[in-house]
Ligand SMILES: [Zn+2]
């Protein structure tokens with residue numbers, strides 16, 4: 309039976325109180341996504357090497373300091389890593405990469421495709437390790453809609469936030485179609501492996517369910533495996549909104565980005581009693597995060613990016629958000 313819901317593994321790497329970093333992955337495919345590039349030292353280099361795309365909100369240090377580990381983890385991968393961010397991202401990434409001395413081993417083949425997102429324009433530059441990172445040639449194309457990245461299972465939308473520097477918010481849309489039910493896989497005795505990707509490709513192609521499926525050393529009836537472990541999704545949306553003021557300028561686009569999201573991860577840097585500071589530093593209060601979630605009619609709200617000034621006293625922030633959105637939650641690793 310088709311159902312909605314997120315099928316990606318979602319990991320708020322530093323919980324609600326650390327740098328906001330969200331890792332999204334589908335098992336056994338090198339197609340993980342990273343939302344924001346703050347401190348990611350809690351993620352192994354192997355997990356970072358699975359990344360296919362990174363979406364940076366802005367260049368404040370708590371959202372950008374993790375770029376070095378991302379580059380390091382992917383240097384010897386023969387792939388193109390897509391990296392998105394607001395205007396200025398290409399020059400900043402070039403500066404960071406060219407600040408290192410590289411030995412340029414032949415197995416280091418990474419190409420980093422950096423894309424700057426503006427309202428009406430996308431600007432791209434390729435950083436090619438195999439060619440020893442020459443200054444990138446910049447290509448500019450008109451932007452025709454909210455989507456900035458797309459593959460066969462997901463699409464990513466971006467819109468401008470209202471922060472002290474150019475800043476973006478993002479939404480990841482899982483397209484309708486077949487996904488692995490990770491909870492069901494964990495309950496089964498089966499180990500993740502290439503068979504997951506093979507079955508998903510066959511399901512997405514609409515292959516018939518006659519022949520048995522080979523998993524490790526065993527053969528399993530196709531229909532039973534599909535019924536047990538795979539679900540047809542009606543599609544879902546995950547929104548990631550951080551470092552923005554709650555102003556008339558951006559309210560419509562943030563509400564559109566989060567509209568009916570399955571889950572919204574949202575900045576709750578300040579308490580409402582510091583609303584003046586929130587306005588000054590262009591952040592949301594916990595109450596505003598709750599209001600945004602309520603108005604956008606999201607299903608779940610996860611608060612993040614709590615200011616360190618509330619360390620050890622985060623519960624009132626949750627209570628504040630719950631006055632607007634009763635189901636608000638936070639993550640404490
Ligand atoms: Zn910031």
Ligand SMILES: [Zn+2]
Pocket residue numbers: 368370371551613
């Ligand atoms: Zn921040």
